[in-house]
Amino acid sequence: MNVDSMGAAISLCPTSGEEIGRYSYQTASQLDAALTRVQKGFDEWSVIDISVRVTVLLHMADELRKQADAMAIMAANEMGKPVAQGLAEVEKCAALCEWYAEQGPKMLEPEPTLVEDNKAFVAYRPLGAVLAVMPWNFPFWQIMRGAVPIILSGNPYVLKHAPNVMGCAYLLQDAWRQAGVPMGVFEVINVPPACVSKAIEDTRIATVAVTGSVRAGSAIASQAGAALKKCVLELGGSDPFIVLADADIEEAVKAAVVGRFQNTGQVCIAAKRIIIEKSIAKRFEKKFVAAVSALKMGDPLDHTTYIGPMARFDLREELHQQVQASLKQGAKLLLGGNKSTLQGNYYEPTILADVTPEMTSFKEELFGPVASLIVADDAAHALELANNSEFGLSGSLWTADVQKAKYLASRMVTGAVFINGYSASDPRVPIGGVKKSGFGRELSHFGVHEFCNAQTVWMDRR
Structure with a gap:
């Protein structure tokens, strides 16, 4: 401290x-x-x-x-x-x-x-x-x-x-x-x-x-x-970011990158649990890994840097322990997964796949540059996974079917739902959560x- x-x-x-x-x-x-x-x-x-x-x-x-x-x-x-x-x-x-x-x-x-x-x-x-x-x-x-x-x-x-x-x-x-x-x-x-x-x-x-x-x-x-x-x-928050099969994958990937990794992933309303419908999971995964791999990590005083150092050394250690625990529980490492070799408090942009509800990266808030990818059987299963959390700050929902989106949004137990957009704060709308x-x-x-x-x-x- x-x-x-x-x-x-x-x-x-x-x-x-x-x-x-x-x-x-x-x-x-x-x-x-x-x-x-x-x-x-x-x-x-x-x-x-x-x-x-x-x-x-x-x-x-x-x-x-x-x-x-x-x-x-x-x-x-x-x-x-x-x-x-x-x-x-x-x-x-x-x-x-x-x-x-x-x-x-x-x-x-x-x-x-x-x-x-x-x-x-x-x-x-x-x-x-x-x-x-x-x-x-x-x-x-x-x-x-x-x-x-x-x-x-x-x-x-x-x-x-x-x-x-x-x-x-x-x-x-x-x-x-x-x-x-x-x-x-x-x-x-x-x-x-x-x-x-x-x-x-x-x-x-x-x-x-x-x-x-x-x-x-x-x-x-x-x-x-x-x-x-x-x-x-x-x-705290562990916001779900749901991507259904009919979503615009290119746009969803762009939003997921910003929604998860802006401010080096240290955001309460970040897209921490990315839930993807099974039929498009591999396509999304491939594009997401490529996009995150392209993010520049480095000196925060450089205007071209996107990922800076984490704010506190103790929090980097805690994040690393959460990642390691998830890997031991069966998560698959697609990218990163370790403290960076750069001088300073850097953590590699990390992507965990095959995450399931009993894993640390699903249950706990990961406050840093780590994304958890979770596969859902269908829209109903995605909603169930999204609500399976002690948190309820905000959520994001990607689909071309507006009526389906409104129906699912009405059943998401969160303080806000962003349809075809990532979570953000804006003076024109309230921000706040439910549950913990x-x-x-x-x-x-x-x-x-x-x-x-x-x-x-x-x-x-x-």
Whole structure:
């Protein structure tokens, strides 16, 4: 883990293994001062006119674009994200700010009800500071997709970022302040995991949001529940990517490559279990292996690199153990399967075939550049395999038959289904999961309303 015994979060470059940043943990008094700033920020920001908040979002979009190069380089150095993908991530954050600046105010307008004579309406009031415990894999987007609607709603956003990307956290904090938010409206706290529970218990924190592992989400949700505070969880995923016999194989292969290997495979909604109908399995397999073999792995600061180093050395070791376990259980190795000989924390792009439900690579989330190919007898069997998981984040379904696709989508137990496309997040639609992938939603109007008090106002009820 990226922490030391002296009380600091450490950034280790996954390419060189060298320490590139050390961020001392806040003391109890420093955390208290930060939460005092947050409370003061809420008192000011929650009553400010919505037009001011919109202007700040537009300024934030400008700031992100100004700092895009620095942010992409920081992400490449701290967690190995290929710089071209880092630039795309920052631009996506800027576009998010602009979308909510345009669409968000309508989401916060009073909502009429069916009460006679328009005497009742629902008002969306800010709840208070949101403590966000966030992961490293999208060090800007994961934060911004929650922070933008939360801040627009009048709530402060308190970020507890992953310890290996604290440089990214402070770049975001600086950008928000340059954009015009008052002190305490976007606040980074740097504390060890044991202190997160103290922040959750603090009355200056109103609600909690977590993106991360099932273990972390379960622990934090338990603490939030004990404090009677709402939480939203987006946790692990082992998303199915179903390819039926009538699908456009060329397009499905292209999508499967991006859906599985972007961000070096370190994506919650990645296409982790690729389920192919038996009659086309060999054709798909051959084309998929060729496409993955062509991906360039190397220096994340090279704009032509697609596969960078994995973010943490311990996670590469865990991934390798999962691959080796699957091979011992009978999976067939088509590509890769080992730590790369490149200097740094690289893992070879790997494809496992003949994967079955009892294998590690089917049952567990593989968070890295490893794809599992699973053969289904027919569409019904593919659906059964897709739902045979403790996770339910998203899924992808490829077929030329739109009616069949809609029928199967209605029976997929996931928070989202993408028909003839790979899973992605977009501000116009909600993201979130079911089962052990969590609960609650981010983005669209859900991202605004999740952290609002839906207050009924009924006038002159006699």
